[in-house]
Amino acid sequence: MTALMVENCPRCGRVYQKNVRNMCQDCMRQVDDEFQKCYSFLRLNRKATTEELCSATGVGIKQITLFIKDNRLPVIDYPNLTYACNSCGAPIRRHQICVPCGMRITAEVNELKEKEAKKPKGTGYYSRR
Ligand SMILES: [Zn+2]
């Protein structure tokens, strides 16, 4: 096995040898460094919010969000850590979207399904643009 699996690092764009973490060595080191910063700040400030953590450590909200979602910073341990709802940006602590957005999307999906069910089969619905 001499073939190297290489690809561009999604974080910095440099070519690197593919690995389980999907980023190059430099980025890995950087992320681990940022994680350590967050972790040591949270050890002393367990009730910090994401914003406080961000301004205290200089680590970006995006990266903190990834740590939370990866469970490297479990929200169970840190009661005020949140990240933004994918749909409206409201602070949430689990799933990808907040409860109201989840309900809205479910309602929309149901409505679509209903329309779909009422629609007589075999008509030229989709061909009309
Ligand atoms: Zn990189």
Ligand SMILES: [Zn+2]
């Ligand atoms: Zn939302």
